[in-house]
Amino acid sequence: MNQFVSVTEDILQKLVRIVGRRHVITSSSAEMEDYSHDEAPTALRHFPEVVVKPDTTEAISEVLRLANTAHIAVTPRGGGTGLSGGAVPLYGGIVLSLERLNRIQEIDEDNFVAVTQAGVLLQDLRREVERRGLYYPVYPGEGTAHIGGNVATNAGGMRAVTYGVTRNFVLGIEAVLASGQIIRSGGKFVKCSTAYDLAPLLIGSEGTLAVITEITLRLIAKLPAWHLLYIPFTSLHKAIEAVPRILKLNVPLVGLEFLEQDVVRIIEAYLERAIPYHENPAFLMAILEGRGEEDLNDAARSIAEVCIASGAEDVYIPMGARAKRDLFEVREKVYPALKSARPIEVLDVVVPRSRIADFVGEVKQLSAHYGIPVIASGHAGDGNVHLHVMGKGIDTIKWQTHLPDLLKDIYRAGVAMGGMISGEHGLGSEKKSYLPLAIPEEQIDLMKRMRQAFDPNGILNPRKVFPD
Numbered sequence: 001m002n003q004f005v006s007v008t009e010d011i012l013q014k015l016v017r018i019v020g021r022r023h024v025i026t027s028s029s030a031e032m033e034d035y036s037h038d039e040a041p042t043a044l045r046h047f048p049e050v051v052v053k054p055d056t057t058e059a060i061s062e063v064l065r066l067a068n069t070a071h072i073a074v075t076p077r078g079g080g081t082g083l084s085g086g087a088v089p090l091y092g093g094i095v096l097s098l099e100r101l102n103r104i105q106e107i108d109e110d111n112f113v114a115v116t117q118a119g120v121l122l123q124d125l126r127r128e129v130e131r132r133g134l135y136y137p138v139y140p141g142e143g144t145a146h147i148g149g150n151v152a153t154n155a156g157g158m159r160a161v162t163y164g165v166t167r168n169f170v171l172g173i174e175a176v177l178a179s180g181q182i183i184r185s186g187g188k189f190v191k192c193s194t195a196y197d198l199a200p201l202l203i204g205s206e207g208t209l210a211v212i213t214e215i216t217l218r219l220i221a222k223l224p225a226w227h228l229l230y231i232p233f234t235s236l237h238k239a240i241e242a243v244p245r246i247l248k249l250n251v252p253l254v255g256l257e258f259l260e261q262d263v264v265r266i267i268e269a270y271l272e273r274a275i276p277y278h279e280n281p282a283f284l285m286a287i288l289e290g291r292g293e294e295d296l297n298d299a300a301r302s303i304a305e306v307c308i309a310s311g312a313e314d315v316y317i318p319m320g321a322r323a324k325r326d327l328f329e330v331r332e333k334v335y336p337a338l339k340s341a342r343p344i345e346v347l348d349v350v351v352p353r354s355r356i357a358d359f360v361g362e363v364k365q366l367s368a369h370y371g372i373p374v375i376a377s378g379h380a381g382d383g384n385v386h387l388h389v390m391g392k393g394i395d396t397i398k399w400q401t402h403l404p405d406l407l408k409d410i411y412r413a414g415v416a417m418g419g420m421i422s423g424e425h426g427l428g429s430e431k432k433s434y435l436p437l438a439i440p441e442e443q444i445d446l447m448k449r450m451r452q453a454f455d456p457n458g459i460l461n462p463r464k465v466f467p468d
């Protein structure tokens, strides 16, 4: 039952007074469609009743106070690049877009810190930070995501082997509770043992606890050189088996990605160019960062030796900036390319790194059992396996009947190997029903009670994360 109230003309006028007419979008605008979906291939569209675009924390506080008093559902929205339906307004209500909160407040070069509003694009922050010779190394593939969205989903990406994920770079957060209360936790300091630290709780909360408005991020010094190795293998199993051997080398490896040939073929068609060694069934891509070419050449040699001993066909090292960029683009374009091939589902199960080969093997057996193709790529270096359940050519009735069972079996297999349902995309609306497969009921209840403490009326992003 919908416990929420619709947006009345009176509420609309109040919203206009808070953010200005130009920044309130209603159903008469063609722009509305953009706010009805994210990038999840399966999420159904839901239109909000109104989209508001405040540009200050105080205005966000006023909008929330109004919505909370009137019992209107509010869906916080960043760049809308999420892959699990998190920003889709299931109840209509208000979409609270953070897009105008887009100022980088400060880059403090002495303290290695950036203070940024939540709506700053990841690509803009990276550019600005690098212009100052510093580095924000977390690299989830989509640069148009907001920093606030990255924090709300605890985004990971391609350089987690050395640097970790968004969580590892957040020093402080300013956020607004559903009541309108503004809270601040953490700051420009490295250590803090002063009562409960609320910031880590908001990281990965997917808009269900508070609206994140400002983030203080740790930066590091930029290493001047990087290398890319592209390693074709004679089987996926051999490629994955090489991963722990590479990780043991103690080389400046920041990312280790894997791709199956089916994924590479789809990317080739999307980019309209041939990718080297495309006849091989599987590939690893190693990303190295270091102080200079010499260090990286040594590291590349060690990785090459291990890979050849593990069954690699060859080790391809692109020469020159252009060749490197072109090859890196192959990994960056996985999602846009797959989108054009219309997958049914995109899963991002995480397992202990040593279990990737077993996990992918079991997924392949399940795929054969259900007769639904599942192809794999992902962050081999951190155990985050991206599975693309492909729908092309599959009978609609067949996948409608079997898909939920296939997904359940895949998640069960991942959890049984010590993993989790989602490593970086979050649960949103699309994966929430599988949560009990991974987390005991009493623990889910504890989380729900925490949510209630933050948002007693449950207006923030309702029907997300927790099963209905």
Ligand SMILES: Cc1cc2nc3c(=O)[nH]c(=O)nc-3n(C[C@H](O)[C@H](O)[C@H](O)COP(=O)(O)OP(=O)(O)OC[C@H]3O[C@@H](n4cnc5c(N)ncnc54)[C@H](O)[C@@H]3O)c2cc1C
Pocket: 038, 039, 075, 076, 077, 078, 079, 080, 081, 082, 083, 085, 086, 087, 098, 118, 139, 140, 141, 142, 144, 145, 146, 147, 148, 149, 150, 151, 152, 153, 154, 155, 156, 157, 158, 206, 207, 208, 210, 211, 212, 213, 335, 336, 424, 425, 428, 461, 464
């Ligand atoms: C091509 C492509 C490649 C991608 N590659 C990766 C990858 O490698 N790694 C990875 O982790 N992800 C990846 N993603 C997924 C996506 O970019 C991330 O999940 C990203 O963090 C979402 O940010 P966003 O600003 O677009 O958030 P949205 O999609 O707008 O929202 C995501 C969730 O966060 C909440 N939210 C957003 N902003 C706020 C805020 N300020 N306060 C409170 N809640 C908020 C929303 O309510 C929603 O629940 C990829 C997506 C695409 C399209």
